[in-house]
Amino acid sequence: MTDTEDRQVRMETLLAHLQQDIEQINVSLTLHLERMQKTDLRIARIERELELIQQPTERRDPFQERPPHY
16 A cells, blocks of 8 residues: 555544544434433423412402302
8 A cells, every 4th residue: 555545544544433423422412402401391390380389379268258059
């Protein structure tokens, strides 16, 4: 092999490794994005539930209410 061919082979090998690394990073990022989206949905649901819990409850006087049969 000539020096040029040897250099080309090394560059192609490095490029193949880089492509594989990029694919692995892409898979990892996609999984992390999905987890983050699910976490965001859970947090939003929890925030809504907390808002409902913090709302003042209706004060009812049982002596002022009529039973349904009256």
